[in-house]
């Protein structure tokens with residue numbers, strides 16, 4: 001396809017390359033995109049309603065259980081050929097994803113705009129909680145984990161579970177992700193915007209481009225004269241700022257445009 005060759009040439013010739021990824025990047029690894037119907041016990045919940053500070057305040061066990069279920073799911077899957085291709089690039093990698101599949105494929109210094117499933121912290125004093133050291137909370141209902149297993153052990157089943165308590169102040173530990181209504185980590189966002197502003201080429205992969213301020217990133221590059229390439233099987237609002245819209249999936253397209 002002509003546009004694949006054009007994209008490959010632009011990427012190979014880029015001097016300040018940025019890659020910006022969303023949930024679609026991990027879809028072919030088996031991680032449901034945020035807006036996909038949630039499965040099992042979580043099917044009855046609206047993901048957007050669980051990913052808020054108010055939801056955690058109201059029911060810490062439900063929210064902690066959901067994120068632990070997602071973390072356990074991510075630990076069971078592998079990076080896909082799209083992650084492997086991105087890891088071959090000398091680029092600034094900015095992701096909205098909270099999984100660690102880019103890192104497991106070999107990418108370094110990944111800028112996580114929305115945090116990570118692997119960096120829980122105290123909901124009150126902010127002290128990082130060690131995933132493996134903290135004894136897992138007791139299962140509150142449903143078939144949650146046995147209580148004698150450390151948090152890091154993959155557990156079967158899913159359901160609400162009491163979050164561990166901060167060893168510093170005793171408050172509940174929360175997932176290290178950015179919830180709706182919360183500010184993004186300022187220094188990470190600043191680095192991301194700076195990289196996007198300086199980029200001569202930015203590849204946006206697997207994002208619907210509807211959640212701000214993250215969705216600004218590709219637009220900053222385009223506004224300042226950089227070339228934006230999009231990889232997504234569907235059209236998105238970002239189409240308008242992209243020089244190339246490659247209608248395909250991350251695992252199919254990226255290995256064809258990244259040498």
Ligand code: APR
Nearest residue numbers: 022023024027033034035096206207208209211234249250
């Ligand atoms: N390859 C590439 N793109 C894909 C694939 C794939 N295999 N499968 C799906 N997509 C695309 C979809 O067409 C959609 O445009 O990925 C996008 C996924 O959109 P969302 O689920 O909205 O994910 P994202 O854009 O990353 O959401 C941004 O919003 O949900 C919150 O905090 C959450 O980080 C997330 C943010």
Ligand code: ZN
Nearest residue numbers: 122125166169
């Ligand atoms: Zn604390």
